[in-house]
Amino acid sequence: MKIKRKIKDFYLRLFKHYGQQGWWPADSRLECIIGAILTQNTSWRNVEKAIINLKKEKLIDIKKLNLIPVNELSNIIRPSGYHNVKAKRLKNFIKFIIENYDAKIENMINKETEILRTELLSINGIGPETADTILLYALEKRAFVVDKYTHRILSRHGLIPEKANYKEMQELILDSIEKNSYIYNEFHALIVKVGKEHCKKSPKCNGCPLEYDLG
DNA sequence: GACCAGGCACATC
DNA sequence: GATGTGCATGGT
Structure with missing residues (x-):
């Protein structure tokens, strides 16, 4: 064959x-993106624990994620492993969405997939797999x-x-x-x-x- | 205790 | 441009 x-x-x-x-197992686009970053080289089981923690703190929210100090965020997502780098990576995405899309993920949807991909790859902590995961599962793009x-x-x-x-x-x-x-x-x-x-x-x-x- | 998990950035050659 | 290393928790 x-x-x-x-x-x-x-x-x-x-x-x-x-x-x-x-897929994706998430209640919102933001939760999907958070999961995509947290699951980097990590079992989904551990990611789920971190997401439950975030939900308890009502942190699946762009403004709140922007305000929380990075060391506190790091502690909340600890079960996902690499929590220090991942807290920074979540913050990097939040900064990107606030600065470029008026803090609304929906505002990304009308843009062309390849342009979005380039933008996502420019964020420190988002590589090819995470970018395509966000495009496909959070933004429903063809990736x-x-x-x-x-x-x-x-x-x-x-x-x-x-x-x-x-x-x-x-x-x-x-x-x-x-x-x-x-x-x-x-x-x-x-x-x-x-x-x-x-x-x-x-x-x-x-x-x-x-x-x-x-x- | 070893091995592995739905990667990525950075240093060094 | 290829190759090596740090990042870290939790399940098997």
């Missing part, structure tokens, strides 16, 4: 096996999110070189599936789902809904 056909087949298999994922699991699945199945970079993987997937934000949304979520079960550092491929046994 050709590479692109195989990738499309992965999506179909995953969807059939796991069903619709319905595909590549992560560690995407790399493992593609490289272990021999669909991309071991040292492929973010953009190479993203373009391969964009060329392989329908250009449709619903599919981008579901495919990434499904990759994380199967990744958590089967694509750890040492793969346990038994029962993996993708077709190959790599053991």
